[in-house]
Each structure stands twice: as structure tokens, then as C-alpha cells.
Amino acid sequence: MSFLTGFFAVFFYVATFIFIAFTGYKIVQYVRTPAPLKIPAMPAPLTQGGVVVRLIKEVVLFYSLFRSNKWIWLFGWVFHFSLFLVLLRHFRYFLDLSNPIWFWVPLIQPFGKYASFTMIIGLTGLLIRRIYVERHKYISSPSDYLHLILLLFIAFSGCMMTFVVHTDIVQLKAFIQGAITFGLTSTGWQPIPASPILFLHLTAVFLLMIVFPFSKLLHAPGVFFSPTRNQVDNAREKRHIAPWAAKLDATRQP
Amino acid sequence: MAAPKVIAPEFREYPVIPIIKVDAMKGNGPFIAAPQYQQPLNFPSELVDNWQEKAIEKMGDLLSRYRSFQVYMDSCVKCGACTDKCHYFIGTNDPKNMPVARQDLLRSVYRRYFTLAGKYFPKLVGARDLDEDVLNEWYNYFHQCSQCRRCSVFCPYGIDTAEVSMAAREIMDSIGKGQKYCNEIIAKVFKIGNNLGLPEPALRDTLEGLEEDIEDTTGVAVRLPLDEKGVDILLVTPSADFFVEPHVDGLMGYAKVFHESGVSWTLSSYASEGANFGMFIGSYENMQKIALRIRKAALDLGVKRIVFGECGHAWRVAYSFLNTLAGPFDFLDPNYPVPQHICEFTYNLIQEGKLNFDKSKNDDMVLTFHDSCNVARATRMGDKPGGQMEIPRAVIKAVCNHYYDMPKDTIGDQTFCCGGGGGLLTDDLMPLRVKGALPRMEALKQVVDEHQVTHLAAICAICKTQFAKVLPYYGFSMDQIVSVHQLVSNAIILTGQETDDDE
């Protein structure tokens, strides 16, 4: 195994481990922390089904952001939707496409390919507003710019590979298959294709994964746990009580 | 020393996003609570010696007890969507009054002590040590938030700065740096039973006076009972309703509606306060203690139902929290929601055709309605989402001929705060209160110009008091604010009442 193959395999393991373990830890923390009071932003749905619809509207359409600011919505939504398509396109490196349940992965390839452009447009728009809109500049710390720059770097390097200096995708897939099976299958470890731009792409991606659980990127799981958005409006009908608050019941008067 | 004269900001020709003016509202914040107002609430009398350590400890405690606080500390992406949504930012231009910047005052400390990134790379993520300057900033700017939740409506994750302000105030209370206004009032509730410190005999006198007033003007004997056992309804209302204009006209309105409906009802001298300032300081324990007074009164008086008078945050605590804090209410009549709002009560009677009105009695006014933030964004009325907006309007339209809404983006769940909510209704915050009213006053000005609106109706004691005080700063007069049930009171024709036609 060459040094680079080993290096990226280890980097891949470390990044994946940190991403899954620590994001998982945060999610468990959110699940475990009680919400003692009913604080949905009204008007709120009266049923659990209504809450699901409300959350879907937030996650898929960024509905509140749309009501709030059309420019941020435009760039933000374009960026996220492009990211979503790009990530779906990446499934092909990890999956066995001969399995029919993955039939849609080849179908979205062209969309994922051009989504890299819209992703760059979205991210650039967001970066420009952060630099030029006085209020947004005021609330930004260095890490806010760095997130955008890191994502731009990933998108740009990916784009280069797709459209300018192609990488050996077959070889890359073989490397990834080797890595995710810990080299235990019959084909064993396969070398990573020698492509500097791929190395840059991967380094940036792994950095993003490592940063994820320690940064504002926690908004992705966070949006599902926000009590103002995920609570049902039924305070009068059903008594809502957190475990620590229930303990106070025992001693209260009357 | 005379306080400097407060000057209202100019109306903007069209609502532009304000240019930021760093430190425009820098200062020491409102008066600090003296020891005698801290102790009854179970807070240290004054700033404790190891306050840094205690504050961080309290922050950790709150993070583990409130999912909202934990998720909101982590999730903000600094997207900036909320930056122009706060009335205090619009009115003061101080960037620390942008909701996200207000949260960041606390978040920077959260990052420093509770996250890896803030521990090792504080500069990178904007993390700060908790020092005296930070504490002073907390005290100043977390008392420039009326916990109105307008920012939360517009945040893609619903991050609620009110929750953050409540947490910040609780942390400060727990280290001995409480706010005088809120804590003094809570202490008064514990001692006397209401915010204004009105003892039972005075309350009884007042109510008798009101009975006489109603009889003088209508010829009908309408009662305002106090501490009567075995009646149907316990009415819990903000104590301002007992003697401040225009609140008291609203109280007479409730009495007339109850009278016409034929139900028996009473006020309680023990729970003679609808307001619950425990919410403003984020203290579950104090909020519960205050709420339990209502449970006790309901049990002692043996009533079947609980109805709340016109008060915004009282209705939030009542609608959203009362069941949690003081429930279950299985000893009350299960055929009615617990609790009910007086507007729901009146609205239902109107729907059933049980009330008679002479709408022309309100013809000297052209009305608009101010949605109080806590009612609009934190509660409901009736059985449909949005009933909290529709029902009060339906009541007004049933008793008035001339009604116009203010612009759509300033009402409903996008309503602008009056500028005095959240425990800020105190004279030592007058400049802030005047400036924070700017967006609401602009919206009012618009309907005044377009539809010749003369009066602003509200269903919140804080809003009414705040408007009576700030309207004059914007070229209006203090009597342009009215209670919704004052309008009902004007128009209602009581059974057996001598009307003008009889004369």
C-alpha cells in the first residue's frame, strides 16, 4: 500500500468516526434534554401530523427564511438544494450500482453534475452578502467565512475534476470499496488514483466532516429539535410535563 | 436630578433597514433589585463572590434542563434573517439589539466554556471569557428584549431569543444580579396577592365603586363579586384592570358580559393577579409558585371554570403553561377548556346570539387592533390555529362599525411589540420603551392617514399601559388606546337597561 493510499484511508476513517460519533452524541443530547414548557411559535399545528408537515416545509422549502428575507432564501436554498443533488450523485462511489434499488443514482447524475455550478453561485452569493451587508458583517466571526470558503473550495475542486482534469473514477471507486470493507474482500486494498486535485477535494471534505459536530453545522440536526417548530399546540388538552418538573409536583402546594 | 428628556425617533418615510450605530444603547441597564426583593424569590441578595463560577454552573444546569436553550445555542448559522426583525433594533439602531447579536452575548460564553471549538480556538468562533464587562453587557441588553418572539417567527430554525433572554436573566438572578422592576413585583405578589400591592379591603371598595358606576350609567345592577364560593367562574385578570384607564373600562365590560350570560362568577382576593412575572425572569420555580395561587383559589372557591381577563403574557402562562405548572385541572368542569380567555367567552355568546349591541355607541371611534405578541405568537383562542387573531377582531367588529387592520406585516404572527413587554414596563427604561414603539407607531400612523383611524384597541395590560405612555411621544394622545371589552361595554344593551329611545 502506498503512503498516500494509507494516509487517505486513515484520514477517511478518522473523519468518518468523528463525524458519526460526535454528531450522534449531539443528537442523543438533544433527544435527552427535556423541553419543560410548551413554546411552539403560533399559529401552530394541532396534531403530530401537522407538525411533520410544518417541519417538511422548513427543511425542504426553508419556509420561515422565505418569509423573512428573499435574498438570503434564494442563495441559501439554491446552495442547499445543489448540495443535496451533489451528495446524491456521490452515492455512486459508495454503492453497488448493479443492485436495482439504486436505479435512480445514474438518473440524477447529470443534475448532480451541473448542481456544482449552482452550488458555487449560491455559496458566492452568501459570501458576498456576509462581506458587504453591514448587519451580516457585524454578526460574522472568522469561522462563518471559513465555512463558506471551505465549501466553496470543495465545490470548486469537485467541479475541476468533473469538467477539467478528470480523475480515474473506476480506480477511486475501487479504493473506496477497499477502504469501507477494511480491505477484507477478495479484491482487498486498492490504491487511490494519483490526482492532486482529488487529494485536495478529499482533504477539504474530511475537514468538513471533522468540523461538523463542533460547529454551527449542527443546524442540520438542530432544525428537527427546535421546540418552537416541532411542538403540537395542545397545551390545554394534554398536560405536558418534563421529568425534572414532575419531581416538583410532589412537593408543591396545593 | 431630572431625567434627560426622551425624544422619539422620526417616522421613516418608508420602512428601510436601519444603519447600525454601535453602542447606541450602551449603558448600565435598569435598576438592580435590592436584597429585600431578591430573597423572597430565593435568589442571593447581591452579587456573590464567585459569580463567574456560579454563572457557568447555572448555564450548564439550564442547558441540561431546557432543550430550547441547548439547541438554540448550537444551531444559529448567522444567516442574518432575524437582524432587521426586532423593534428595539429598528428603534435604536444598536446592533446588539439584533436578535442574533443579543443571543451571541450569551452564546460567546457558551462557546468558551461548553464547546471544544471555543475552548481551543476562541477567536475563530467568537468565544469570550465571562468577565465583568460581559456581565454588564448581559444585564443591559437582556433587559432590552421584550421576549416578544418576533425574531423566532423569521428564523429558519425558530431560534427564540425570548428563551435566551429568559435563560440569561435566570443566570443573573441566580448570582444575585436581579432586575428591580420584575423582582419587586413578584415579591409583592407573594406578599399581597397582586402586582400593584392592592390589599383585599381596597379591592373590595374598588369593585363596589365600579358596581355603582355601572348602575348609574345603565340603571342595571351588575355585580363584581369578590371571593364568592360555589360560583361557576373564577375570573383572573391583571390587577391594572382594577383602577387604571382604559383597563378598568374593560373590567366593567367583562362584568356586563357575565351579567348578561347569566353565569355566576367571582374574583379572588388571593389570586387577584393574572400577570405572572416569573416568566419574564425565566424562573420555572417562581412562575410555578405564582401559578399555583390560581389553582388554590379555584379549589378554595369551588368554581367550575377559570377565565382570564385581557393580559398578553398572562394568557401565555395561562394557555400554554398553566396545565403544566399547576395542572391537572380535573376538578373543573371538563366541558370547558381550562383556562378560557374572556374574548373566547364573549365571542361564544355573540355566536349564540345571546348578547345585544348598539354598535352606534362606538361610532365616535374608528378602530384598529394591536395583536399583543404573547397572544399572537404564543397562544391560541378557540379551536382553530389563528383563532387568537380572529376572535378578538370578531368581537370588535360585532360591537363597532368602523374597523381597519394595520399593514399585514405588522399584525398577526408578524405583529410588532408595543415596546414595553417582557418586564421592561418601568420608568427607568423609558428611552428604550419610546424607541422600541417606533414600528408599531409607524403602522398606526399609516392607518390613521389612510382610514382616519382614531383608536387602537388591545387585549393586554402591558400594551395598554405602554401605549398610554408612549403615544404622546409620537404625536398621538394617551386616550387613543382602548380595551376591547371597553368597546363591548359601550355597545352592550343589558336586559332591562334604559336606552336613549325610552327617554
Ligand code: HEM
Ligand atoms: C437538514 C438539512 C439542512 C437544512 C434544513 C439546512 C438549512 C439551512 C438554512 C435555512 C440556512 C440559512 C440560510 C443560508 O444562509 O443558507 C443554512 C445555512 C447554512 N447551511 Fe444548512 N441546512 C441543512 C444541512 C446542511 C449541511 C449538510 C451543510 C453542510 C455540510 C450545511 C451548511 C450550511 C452552511 C455553511 C450555512 C451557512 C451559510 C452562510 O454562511 O450564510 N447545511 N442551512
Ligand code: HEM
Ligand atoms: C468521501 C467523499 C467524497 C469523494 C470520494 C468525492 C469525490 C469526488 C469526485 C471523484 C468528483 C469528480 C466527479 C467526476 O469526475 O465526475 C467529485 C465532484 C464533486 N464533489 Fe465530491 N467527493 C466527496 C465528498 C464531497 C462532499 C461532502 C461534497 C460537498 C460538500 C462534494 C462536492 C463535490 C462537487 C460539488 C463536485 C462537482 C460536481 C459533481 O461532479 O458532482 N464532494 N467528488
Ligand code: SF4
Ligand atoms: S424576542 Fe422580540 S425583543 Fe427580543 S430579540 Fe426577538 S424581536 Fe427583539
Ligand code: SF4
Ligand atoms: S435567523 Fe436564526 S439562524 Fe439566522 S442569524 Fe438569526 S438566530 Fe441565527
